[in-house]
Amino acid sequence: MVLSVSKLIQALEPSATMAMAAKAKELKASGRTVYDLSLGEPDFPTPEHICQAAIDAMKAGHTHYTVASGIPELKRAVVEQYKARYGLSYPPQHVVISNGAKHAIHNALVAVLNPGDEVIIPAPYWVSYSELVKLTGAVPVIVHTDESNGFKLTPEAFRAAITPKTRMLLLCTPSNPTGTMYSRQ
Structure with a gap:
């Protein structure tokens, strides 16, 4: 029997972030100087007191499902x-x-969206947003912003993107990757 992955998985784009990280690692291994800004990981080891707390928790029996x-x-x-x-x-x-932002966003999207729903996502955006939406069978609706207004989604652009299928606005503030912050107004 031949197993194949679902159509939802086949429709996903490879992670640009992971591809950049792999390329940076390859270039570093070849001796090149690389300033890798791809993954959101610290460039220092986990502090000793945190490592020790994890060891202590395991020794105390905190190793089972929660x-x-x-x-x-x-x-x-x-x-x-x-x-x-x-x-x-x-x-x-x-x-x-949750065990991280991607996990939390995935859970929220799966809990709310149905196949065919639309999710408005202001661009630039974190590369995983559109793929997480696609995993639900919903459709990402990318609305481009520009630097002249601080990469903020305007009310006019937001209204223009809304259709009868719109179910959600995925708004990240402060924005990843631009740092844009929306005020209450």
Whole structure:
């Protein structure tokens, strides 16, 4: 029997970020000086106290599956931090812990989108956004912005992109990759 990947997976574009990282690694291995700005990883090792805390947690038996939305102690800590920092009160059941931004965005998109829905994404955008949308069977609608207005999606461009199939606006602020920040206004 021949196994094939789904049509959704076949429609995905390869990650430009991963391709750039692979090329940077190849050039470094050949002796070239490379300033690799592709992956969002720190250029220093994990601090020793964090490594030790992980070892201590494993030795204490914290090596089993956790509740899918996050361990209760961590969710409570997030609730307390939001209350202290922002004055916002949320119950722990409204907090979900993920293993990273891509995982969290994927989960949100899968929870809300149906095949054929449209998601408006201001460009420039993080390369994974459109591919994560495609994984749901929804359609990314890319709306180009420009430097003259700080790469911000204008109300006019936003309204023009809306169709009866529009289900979501994927707005990142501060923006990855431009750093653009939207004000409340």
